[in-house]
Amino acid sequence: MSASGFPALPGEALARALRRWGLDLQRGVPLARFTTARIGGPADGLVIVEEVEALADVVRAAWADGLPVTVLGGGSNVLIADRGVRGLVVLNRTRPLRFEADGRVWAASGVLLPTLARLCAERGWGGLEWAIGVPGTVGGAVVGNAGAHGGDIAGCLEAVTLLLPEGEVATWPADRLALGYRTSRLKTWPTTPRPVVLAASFLLRPADPERLWERMAAFSAYRRRTQPGGSSLGSMFRNPPGYHAGRLIEAAGLKGLRRGGIVVSALHANFFINEGNGTAAEVRALMAEVQRRVFERFGVLLEPEIELIGEWEDEAEDPGGCPVRGEIGGARGEPPLGPVGDPGAG
Ligand SMILES: Cc1cc2nc3c(=O)[nH]c(=O)nc-3n(C[C@H](O)[C@H](O)[C@H](O)COP(=O)(O)OP(=O)(O)OC[C@H]3O[C@@H](n4cnc5c(N)ncnc54)[C@H](O)[C@@H]3O)c2cc1C
Numbered sequence: 001m002s003a004s005g006f007p008a009l010p011g012e013a014l015a016r017a018l019r020r021w022g023l024d025l026q027r028g029v030p031l032a033r034f035t036t037a038r039i040g041g042p043a044d045g046l047v048i049v050e051e052v053e054a055l056a057d058v059v060r061a062a063w064a065d066g067l068p069v070t071v072l073g074g075g076s077n078v079l080i081a082d083r084g085v086r087g088l089v090v091l092n093r094t095r096p097l098r099f100e101a102d103g104r105v106w107a108a109s110g111v112l113l114p115t116l117a118r119l120c121a122e123r124g125w126g127g128l129e130w131a132i133g134v135p136g137t138v139g140g141a142v143v144g145n146a147g148a149h150g151g152d153i154a155g156c157l158e159a160v161t162l163l164l165p166e167g168e169v170a171t172w173p174a175d176r177l178a179l180g181y182r183t184s185r186l187k188t189w190p191t192t193p194r195p196v197v198l199a200a201s202f203l204l205r206p207a208d209p210e211r212l213w214e215r216m217a218a219f220s221a222y223r224r225r226t227q228p229g230g231s232s233l234g235s236m237f238r239n240p241p242g243y244h245a246g247r248l249i250e251a252a253g254l255k256g257l258r259r260g261g262i263v264v265s266a267l268h269a270n271f272f273i274n275e276g277n278g279t280a281a282e283v284r285a286l287m288a289e290v291q292r293r294v295f296e297r298f299g300v301l302l303e304p305e306i307e308l309i310g311e312w313e314d315e316a317e318d319p320g321g322c323p324v325r326g327e328i329g330g331a332r333g334e335p336p337l338g339p340v341g342d343p344g345a346g
Contacts, residue, residue, distance in 0.1 A: 006087050009045040011065025014058065014088070021054040023047050031080050034072055034091055036135055038231040039280050040080025041310065043070075043089035052094045052108045052198050059196050060167045062088045070309060071196050073110065073137030077144055077233060081310030082280045092139055094198075099123060103204040104158065109139030109197040113146065116202075121216060126207030127156040132216040133223045135234070139197040143186045145179040149219050154179035158203040162186075163196040182238060182305055228265040231274040236287060237302040245302055246270035249290055252297045259286040284308070 010018060010025055018025055025047055031040035049055045055071075062069045068087030072078070094110035103125050107116055116138065117131040130151030134141065142160055145153045157174040164170055178185040186195055237245040249255070249269035257264045261278030264286065265271040272286055291302050 006044075006068060007066045009067065009088065011062070011067060013061035013064040014067065017054075017057045017061035018047065021049075021051070021057065023049065023054065023058065031072070031075070031084065031089065035075030035078065035080060035233075036231060037075075037079065037233045037274050037278075037283070038276075039082075039274060039278060039283065040075075040078075041082045041084030041280075043085045045088045046091060047088065048091045048093055050093050050095065050110075052096065055090065055092060055094055055109070055196065056163045056169060056198055058088075058090060059163055062090075063165070063167065063193055069193060069196075071139065073140035074112065074135050076136040077140060077305070078307050078309050079233060079280055079283055081308070081312045083311040083313065085310040092137060099125075100201075103206060104201055105204060106199060106201045107138045108199050109137060109142070111138045112136070113138060113141050117216065120202075120204055121209055121212035124206055124209045124212070125204035126212050127151070127204040128202065129212055129215045130219065132219055138200050142177070142197050142200055143184055144182050145177075145184050147182070149222075152179070156202045156204060158201045160197055160201075161199040163198055165191070165193050165195060169198065187307075226268060228267040228271050228273055231276075232265070232271045233283075233306045235270045235305050236272055237270055237290075238305045240300050240302065243300065244270075248294050248298055248300060248302070252290075252294050254290055254293060257286065257289065259283075259289065262286050264290065280310075281313075 025045050027045055028042045029046045030042050032038050034040070047058055049058055059069050059071065070085050070087070070089045072089055072091050092110040094108035096108045097111050097116065097119065098106040100106060105116070105120060105125065113131045113134050113136055117128040120128050130147065130149040131141070134146050134148055136146070140146070141153050142157065147153065154174065157179070159171050159173050160177065161169060161171050176185070186197065189195065235245065239245050246269045249264065254264050255266050255269050260282035261275045262272050262282045263275060265273050272283060287304065295301050
């Protein structure tokens with residue numbers, strides 16, 4: 001046993017798997033550099049995988065050793081604790097991609113979503129243009145049913161190949177994933193470990209590549225106009241039904257609100273920017289303050305869209321970190337702003 005109470009790293013099975021694939025186990029590597037927010041403490045152990053079979057083998061072996069495993073894609077939807085992550089972090093850089101007959105595209109789960117969108121458009125396959133500005137990997141996008149500009153993963157995913165907690169590899173049709181607004185059965189999996197997405201196949205439709213490029217250029221221009229650059233996690237809170245989280249935060253007068261190195265963007269209030277030296281604790285403090293003030297003003301409880309992972313100081317009391325998760329809409333304060341149309345990207 002290690003000081004953290006987990007089995008020592010690597011256990012026998014993991015050591016064998018690492019040898020089989022010629023992989024290094026790095027210890028105590030700060031994870032900030034693997035996230036878009038540039039925030040996150042050290043992983044007990046970090047392995048970077050580039051082959052789908054290695055991803056399955058390494059995770060299965062770590063599970064067999066009793067180690068907690070966190071699979072990290074682009075790190076664009078996770079807030080990693082300043083204390084870091086116990087057990088093994090597997091950084092998914094599996095990039096193989098195959099175009100098959102009839103608009104079918106098979107992608108390893110580590111393929112970057114914007115790359116996939118671009119390559120499909122080049123070949124005249126439409127349906128993934130919305131993904132051009134969504135950072136992160138296919139695996140993360142499937143887990144969270146990523147979407148933008150009226151499209152989402154649910155609209156084009158045919159099937160996924162999963163490593164199930166029992167260690168088996170299985171292919172599930174998309175409709176078994178219960179894909180919903182930024183969620184899926186994988187994200188809400190009730191027990192640990194959660195399945196790992198190894199690969200996904202998409203079913204696309206033939207389209208004129210020039211039209212696809214035009215659509216993608218328009219989406220990118222829209223993002224540049226409406227979303228801030230810099231280090232962030234994209235949208236921090238889910239849009240409550242019928243409302244736009246960013247507009248509620250803005251209407252509560254919270255643009256520019258700051259905790260340490262983290263600030264509510266002046267351009268898009270649902271984005272928090274890390275100005276360079278921000279911490280995960282500061283992000284959580286800002287989330288809590290924004291939730292409190294929006295609730296007081298409009299009676300709407302904003303629910304986090306991002307996932308908190310790793311070891312938090314107050315884990316025993318409140319693993320969610322932010323004040324509360326719960327029902328949206330309350331009896332307090334002014335009625336929320338009028339309904340909005342398409343919340344757009346992010
Ligand atoms: C600037 C910016 C703009 C954004 N805009 C959008 C947007 O328009 N629409 C949108 O939906 N999202 C948006 N996001 C959020 C984010 O890009 C998506 O949620 C993305 O799909 C996350 O993918 P990832 O690979 O980065 O996942 P990560 O952040 O690495 O992981 C997210 C979760 O998925 C799990 N996971 C990752 N890979 C796997 C796998 N292979 N198997 C099992 N579990 C896995 C992780 O353990 C974690 O729980 C934005 C983020 C940023 C920073």
